[in-house]
Amino acid sequence: MVTDPNKATRKPRADSLRNRERLLAAAAEIFRAGGPEASLEAVARRAGVGIGTLYRHFPTREALFEAIYRREVEQLAGLAEALAKSEPPFRALRLWLHAGVRLTATKRGMLTALTLAIDKSSEIYAFSSAQLTLALGVLLRRASAAGEVRGDVEPEDVLQALVGLSLMGRQEDWETNVIRLVDIFVDGLRAAAPLPADAVAG
Amino acid sequence: MVTDPNKATRKPRADSLRNRERLLAAAAEIFRAGGPEASLEAVARRAGVGIGTLYRHFPTREALFEAIYRREVEQLAGLAEALAKSEPPFRALRLWLHAGVRLTATKRGMLTALTLAIDKSSEIYAFSSAQLTLALGVLLRRASAAGEVRGDVEPEDVLQALVGLSLMGRQEDWETNVIRLVDIFVDGLRAAAPLPADAVAG
DNA sequence: AATTATACGGAGGGTCCCTCCGTTTTCAAG
């Protein structure tokens, strides 16, 4: 009667699913406002569930981050494909990076959270790295094949640059500024080939 | 007799100075090991003083960070002058940035701490910004005057890029990697005039 | 030695973390 591995799994309980959803919504809200160190008990309160329920669904703070962040990452990854089909190579690359900046602009608090999370459990890192690396890889190889970008740079590198640059801004015109920096970086990618000292390609 | 330069203010108490020093040493140790969220009570314990003493000397966690970090910053700022005298412009700029990377490599935990601190109190940000901006400004203007670097970039921007890029790495060959990224960025700076707006146009 | 400005230590009230377990709800078999 004991182990029947393949069969007879009960349908997941409705309240469980509902609560999980509520928790995610509440958490997104709370973290967005209060930063990555906001109280989990506050999250539970806002979700209208007991603290025990929160911990059953998300055993660690990081698990909660992960669940929320995963969606964002998937969405950004999806954008890469779209751009690869609708835009010329270099432009696609640049636009994707801009989108990355913008995403982090909106989700700033969340991103800070991530820095912390990544420090500790590297599963999220593995996942998002994989997703985004793949997505960016497409754009990068495409641009490289078109001879618009140097060929010795891996998606991981560009990704690191993107996140790093995005993580900094504190001032008013934050987003604009970061985009400038990203563009400078992209220019650096472009310059790769032995560039004649004088020329400015018209 | 001895000196009374400005006012009849009492000499600071010896135990106060001693405790302040002990606290700084203990804090550096504890934070280095336990990250920016380590317990302040643990710091006090290790310093062998009461928790009240800690709070009197450093009213906030950030104040503690600031005190520790200030030294590092001053040191790095000093390096800029030295390089400006001993190296050719572009090379000086590049070397300084490399040194920046390396400093953060050693003090990684501390730097993470800083990201948090900066989020909250911006005094440290103001101070270190000022120091480093000044230092970097020298190098940048020099390189720009020599025509080796585009002229429309402010030290603040490059600084942000440096810190951002440095903040990311997680892997083995972290330092090498970041230095590569910094170099790519610097290449981007070098490209005299930005290319015509073939893309972008948000 | 006496005075007094300063600094010290740590108890105390509050929040948060996370576990544990008695109670409630949901599913599905009869």
Added chain:
DNA sequence: CTTGAAAACGGAGGGACCCTCCGTATAATT
């Protein structure tokens, strides 16, 4: 529809921290 048990729920409770407050101790000055 009943009913029993699997699955989920809520929240009390012990421990760690945070930070304030204030009576006590001590260094500088007279």
